[in-house]
Amino acid sequence: MYNLVEIFESLQGEGRNTGRPCVFLRFAGCNLACPWCDTDRTARFTLSLADLVREVKTFRAKSVILTGGEPTLVDGMPELVAALKREGYWIAVETNGTREPDWLAFVDYVACSPKAEYPDRLALTRADEVRVVASSEAVVAFCAAVRARLAATDYYVSPCDRDGTIDFATAKSVLARLDGWSLSVQLHKILGFR
Numbered sequence: 001m002y003n004l005v006e007i008f009e010s011l012q013g014e015g016r017n018t019g020r021p022c023v024f025l026r027f028a029g030c031n032l033a034c035p036w037c038d039t040d041r042t043a044r045f046t047l048s049l050a051d052l053v054r055e056v057k058t059f060r061a062k063s064v065i066l067t068g069g070e071p072t073l074v075d076g077m078p079e080l081v082a083a084l085k086r087e088g089y090w091i092a093v094e095t096n097g098t099r100e101p102d103w104l105a106f107v108d109y110v111a112c113s114p115k116a117e118y119p120d121r122l123a124l125t126r127a128d129e130v131r132v133v134a135s136s137e138a139v140v141a142f143c144a145a146v147r148a149r150l151a152a153t154d155y156y157v158s159p160c161d162r163d164g165t166i167d168f169a170t171a172k173s174v175l176a177r178l179d180g181w182s183l184s185v186q187l188h189k190i191l192g193f194r
């Protein structure tokens with residue numbers, strides 16, 4: 001059984017896949033507690049594997065984003081990934097990078113958002129994109145450490161959102177001191193879509 005917060009269809013709002021129509025599966029639970037986190041991580045309902053796949057198929061998008069919370073904590077993820085692959089879905093995972101389960105090798109896209117507040121928790125070694133939230137100026141050193149440990153195609157800095165106030169100034173300042181990083185905004189928050 002899978003503990004979920006919500007399932008909905010929208011456009012990916014950040015990173016390289018911005019604008020891609022996707023079904024979002026938000027799983028409950030996280031192993032971190034970032035001070036600025038605005039994500040609901042409380043389980044709202046539980047579904048079996050068959051019911052979860054059936055629910056995904058009610059939406060039009062043929063891409064799925066496994067997010068959270070922290071989806072790498074979820075039991076039964078290899079079975080879910082295999083079932084969605086059998087149905088022809090493109091699958092992305094959004095992870096905080098604290099775990100590197102084997103099933104990540106079978107998804108199409110890994111977006112990792114390691115947290116500067118937990119510099120020693122980064123376990124992931126490969127991803128497609130990395131997004132670091134610019135929660136303070138100190139993130140510059142963290143980004144350099146992340147780049148040395150986590151191989152990815154794209155590296156992004158995201159403005160920190162504290163209670164609806166988006167801190168673009170710190171993100172801009174951080175980016176000015178880094179090479180090879182670019183800005184990723186949370187377009188869904190700016191444009192007001194989910």
Ligand code: SF4
Binds near residue numbers: 030031033037096115
């Ligand atoms: S890793 Fe993500 S979901 Fe977990 S506490 Fe941090 S911001 Fe929230």
